[in-house]
Amino acid sequence: xxxxxxxxxxxxxxxxxxxxxxxxxxxxxxxxxxxxxxxxxxxxxxxxxxxxxxxxxxxxxxxxxxxxxxxxxxxxxxxxxxxxxxxxxxxxxxxxxxxxxxxxxxxxxxxxxxxxxxxxxxxxxxxxxxxxxxxxxxxxxxxxxxxxxxxxxxxxxxxxxxxxxxxxxxxxxxxxxxxxxxxxxxxxxxxxxxxxxxxxxxxxxx
Amino acid sequence: xxxxxxxxxxxxxxxxxxxxxxxxxxxxxxxxxxxxxxxxxxxxxxxxxxxxxxxxxxxxxxxxxxxxxxxxxxxxxxxxxxxxxxxxxxxxxxxxxxxxxxxxxxxxxxxxxxxxxxxxxxxxxxxxxxxxxxxxxxxxxxxxxxxxxxxxxxxxxxxxxxxxxxxxxxxxxxxxxxxxxxxxxxxxxxxxxxxxxxxxxxxxxxxxxxxxxxxxxxxxxxxxxxxxxxxxxxxxxxxxxxxxxxxxxxxxxxxxxxxxxxxxxxxxxxxxxxxxxxxxxxxxxxxxxxxxxxxxxxxxxxxxxxxxxxxxxxxxxxxxxxxxxxxxxxxxxxxxxxxxxxxxxxxxxxxxxxxxxxxxxxxxxxxxxxxxxxxxxxxxxxxxxxxxxxxxxxxxxxxxxxxxxxxxxxxxxxxxxxxxxxxxxxxxxxxxxxxxxxxxxxxxxxxxxxxxxxxxxxxxxxxxxxxxxxxxxxxxxxxxxxxxxxxxxxxxxxxxxxxxxxxxxxxxxxxxxxxxxxxxxxxxxxxxxxxxxxxxxxxxxxxxxxxxxxxxxxxxxxxxxxxxxxxxxxxxxxxxxxxxxxxxxxxxxxxxxxxxxxxxxxxxxxxxxxxxxxxxxxxxxxxxxxxxxxxxxxxxxxxxxxxxxxxxxxxxxxxxxxxxxxxxxxxxxxxxxx
Numbered sequence: 001x002x003x004x005x006x007x008x009x010x011x012x013x014x015x016x017x018x019x020x021x022x023x024x025x026x027x028x029x030x031x032x033x034x035x036x037x038x039x040x041x042x043x044x045x046x047x048x049x050x051x052x053x054x055x056x057x058x059x060x061x062x063x064x065x066x067x068x069x070x071x072x073x074x075x076x077x078x079x080x081x082x083x084x085x086x087x088x089x090x091x092x093x094x095x096x097x098x099x100x101x102x103x104x105x106x107x108x109x110x111x112x113x114x115x116x117x118x119x120x121x122x123x124x125x126x127x128x129x130x131x132x133x134x135x136x137x138x139x140x141x142x143x144x145x146x147x148x149x150x151x152x153x154x155x156x157x158x159x160x161x162x163x164x165x166x167x168x169x170x171x172x173x174x175x176x177x178x179x180x181x182x183x184x185x186x187x188x189x190x191x192x193x194x195x196x197x198x199x200x201x202x203x204x205x206x
Numbered sequence: 207x208x209x210x211x212x213x214x215x216x217x218x219x220x221x222x223x224x225x226x227x228x229x230x231x232x233x234x235x236x237x238x239x240x241x242x243x244x245x246x247x248x249x250x251x252x253x254x255x256x257x258x259x260x261x262x263x264x265x266x267x268x269x270x271x272x273x274x275x276x277x278x279x280x281x282x283x284x285x286x287x288x289x290x291x292x293x294x295x296x297x298x299x300x301x302x303x304x305x306x307x308x309x310x311x312x313x314x315x316x317x318x319x320x321x322x323x324x325x326x327x328x329x330x331x332x333x334x335x336x337x338x339x340x341x342x343x344x345x346x347x348x349x350x351x352x353x354x355x356x357x358x359x360x361x362x363x364x365x366x367x368x369x370x371x372x373x374x375x376x377x378x379x380x381x382x383x384x385x386x387x388x389x390x391x392x393x394x395x396x397x398x399x400x401x402x403x404x405x406x407x408x409x410x411x412x413x414x415x416x417x418x419x420x421x422x423x424x425x426x427x428x429x430x431x432x433x434x435x436x437x438x439x440x441x442x443x444x445x446x447x448x449x450x451x452x453x454x455x456x457x458x459x460x461x462x463x464x465x466x467x468x469x470x471x472x473x474x475x476x477x478x479x480x481x482x483x484x485x486x487x488x489x490x491x492x493x494x495x496x497x498x499x500x501x502x503x504x505x506x507x508x509x510x511x512x513x514x515x516x517x518x519x520x521x522x523x524x525x526x527x528x529x530x531x532x533x534x535x536x537x538x539x540x541x542x543x544x545x546x547x548x549x550x551x552x553x554x555x556x557x558x559x560x561x562x563x564x565x566x567x568x569x570x571x572x573x574x575x576x577x578x579x580x581x582x583x584x585x586x587x588x589x590x591x592x593x594x595x596x597x598x599x600x601x602x603x604x605x606x607x608x609x610x611x612x613x614x615x616x617x618x619x620x621x622x623x624x625x626x627x628x629x630x631x632x633x634x635x636x637x638x639x640x641x642x643x644x645x646x647x648x649x650x651x652x653x654x655x656x657x658x659x660x661x662x663x664x665x666x667x668x669x670x671x672x673x674x675x676x677x678x679x680x681x682x683x684x685x686x687x688x689x690x691x692x693x694x695x696x697x698x699x700x701x702x703x704x705x706x707x708x709x710x711x712x713x714x715x716x717x718x719x720x721x722x723x724x725x726x727x728x729x730x731x732x733x734x735x736x737x738x739x740x741x742x743x744x745x746x747x748x749x750x751x752x753x754x755x756x757x758x759x760x761x762x763x764x765x766x767x768x769x770x771x772x773x774x775x776x777x778x779x780x781x782x783x784x785x786x787x788x789x790x791x792x793x794x795x796x797x798x799x800x801x802x803x804x805x806x807x808x809x810x811x812x813x814x815x816x817x818x819x820x821x822x823x824x825x826x827x828x829x830x831x832x833x834x835x836x837x838x839x840x841x842x843x844x845x846x847x848x849x850x851x852x853x854x855x856x857x858x859x860x861x862x863x864x865x866x867x868x869x870x871x872x873x874x875x876x877x878x879x880x
Contacts, residue, residue, distance in 0.1 A: 042388070047466060047470075072343075073391065077388065
């Protein structure tokens with residue numbers, strides 16, 4: 001039965017407003033990019049089927065508003081998450097600096113059973129801008145931060161140029177999936193908001 | 207925020223543009239003929255083009271109107287009312303410094319556009335005098351006054367409203383884990399600005415801003431602090447509108463097997479829906495809730511902020527077990543009528559019992575019918591039905607269910623009438639009367655050449671449709687609360703109005719779930735059986751299987767109240783409750799006594815209504831079936847519905863169901879064409 005199980009991975013994208021969360025999601029799912037900025041209100045999501053090794057999983061990618069406060073969506077929103085993607089803009093120091101806040105708040109809200117090993121992912125977006133000349137957060141600095149938080153995998157992406165987007169999301173799926181435990185004898189194909197995700201594995205290897 | 211600001215600016219711009227055009231064309235009224243008298247008063251007016259008139263206030267209004275009619279009597283119609291309902295007169299008055307608003311100065315002026323836009327935006331965000339304050343929706347819990355953030359509170363109140371109106375849908379959403387704030391956050395924060403295009407949005411906003419403040423607050427404003435979002439009818443209107451949006455998607459939501467699909471629908475609300483229909487529905491719901499909250503039914507909600515106030519009984523929640531009202535939102539509702547006079551209620555009572563009796567007679571006679579007799583009415587059911595049919599049945603059952611005294615006798619009636627009003631046929635239905643119902647029944651029978659089990663209860667035109675019910679096969683469901691709706695489910699017989707029965711036993715088994723486990727309680731099961739009746743679409747919540755659910759969505763009149771009578775139905779199924787299967791959705795139309803009318807047109811309209819609702823129900827079922835076949839495997843997970851999944855996987859059953867659906871489609875298209 002396990003093979004027939006249809007896996008749904010809930011991925012939540014967090015980060016300051018304007019760093020490109022929606023664009024990344026759109027690029028990954030719809031292969032589209034728009035220069036027009038339209039603030040996300042509350043949360044929105046897209047789904048995409050992804051092949052991870054031999055398994056077909058459905059990624060449910062929740063894009064949140066950068067201005068969003070956690071309390072607005074309620075804890076249930078975060079509890080079911082299988083992976084949390086933190087996005088910042090490499091050209092904007094502040095967006096990088098607030099990654100810690102986003103991470104911490106996520107852990108508070110989602111309260112995963114094993115916070116140390118909950119799969120995060122950091123994406124430094126907008127590397128395309130100005131040929132990289134305007135970037136203020138170096139890759140090294142970002143990687144250092146990621147390492148300090150438990151080896152969070154890090155990618156530099158450009159939603160506009162579709163750089164690393166697929167790779168990153170593949171890795172996200174893989175990570176999230178790794179954390180799935182064997183306990184799921186049966187899995188209702190609904191999102192299980194009530195039970196915290198129990199993830200035990202370590203971070204991504206890709 | 208541009209979603210909020212832009213429409214305001216747009217409206218202002220339109221008005222000002224129109225004003226300019228009007229002024230150009232009708233220079234005359236704008237001419238300042240008396241400006242010599244009080245030049246000093248208006249430094250603004252000195253600017254020339256924008257100064258309209260400085261004539262003495264006393265004379266002006268009357269005089270101005272006079273001018274309009276005198277000078278341009280024929281021209282007036284040329285300026286059509288625009289979308290916003292302004293006409294020349296409004297514009298003139300509004301733009302005059304000494305007009306309607308007197309000393310406040312010009313209401314409408316290009317010079318103040320920015321200011322005006324800001325003011326309106328600010329009023330929208332801040333709220334005032336009990337009005338809803340959108341800014342609250344951006345607060346987090348800490349900043350807010352209560353433990354929950356205002357957004358969550360509003361979301362909770364949205365669901366509470368939904369419970370009161372459509373319990374099955376609510377249950378479905380909650381079971382799937384669809385939390386209201388996931389979608390309502392966007393709806394509320396920018397007042398639906400992203401859900402509709404501008405024109406529709408403006409219609410909606412008009413309705414929102416037209417919603418009055420609650421009377422309770424009038425005169426108390428000085429004492430009360432400013433913000434009571436929940437207490438304002440505006441807030442409740444917004445909530446109701448959201449509910450009517452949800453109901454618009456009802457069939458799709460019910461057919462959705464998981465939260466993802468539900469949220470997809472909700473977050474991608476069809477943009478080109480005619481908002482006016484939704485608004486009408488929301489208003490009708492408001493009436494309904496008023497009745498609920500007016501004390502006829504104690505509210506049990508926990509909306510603390512609201513509830514604690516104690517001064518307002520506007521609470522609009524009811525316990526989940528209470529009967530729900532089902533609305534068919536997506537159907538073209540042409541007219542909505544409300545009936546709530548006490549006189550009418552009395553009439554109702556009388557006729558209800560009368561028709562109930564009639565119905566019972568017909569049921570009993572059916573029992574003699576060789577085909578249906580065996581199972582149509584179980585031994586005890588006859589008695590029960592009789593019992594139910596007594597005049598007091600409503601109150602009895604209600605009180606049993608809810609633990610409330612029998613006073614709610616009359617309560618259901620208005621609700622029901624409202625309810626039936628929702629049926630687009632409403633107008634026609636309402637007038638479609640006792641007399642007519644007989645005729646209509648006949649015509650239906652003729653039409654379909656099926657043995658129609660139509661009973662008219664309560665002047666109801668009832669159509670029962672049926673398919674397979676259970677292994678045992680037959681159930682007669684009696685609806686009492688609504689007295690009108692009765693569904694006879696007969697095995698082995700095609701009943702009703704165009705109903706195709708899925709004759710394959712497997713199919714029928716499909717719907718039977720093994721046991722009460724899936725259903726939340728035995729009572730629920732009973733209730734569900736009952737629910738399977740007539741008038742409106744009802745969703746049954748017992749089984750978790752989407753198909754079942756969807757199926758249950760058929761057109762049923764919800765009579766949550768009538769547990770009593772249903773006991774017998776479930777009893778003989780030792781190991782399980784049978785879900786009645788709405789493979790065939792059928793509708794019966796419920797009409798209100800009290801109005802008289804009779805003509806063919808009406809019955810035709812009724813039939814069309816039925817057809818329409820059938821189509822919708824069919825869609826639900828099809829959705830469910832297709833989603834099932836897409837992942838048949840999903841059925842395998844369900845612990846409680848083994849039989850079901852087997853049956854589903856069984857291609858034969860599936861095919862049968864599909865062919866039954868096809869038949870239904872035909873029937874419904876025939877109906878629609880009538």
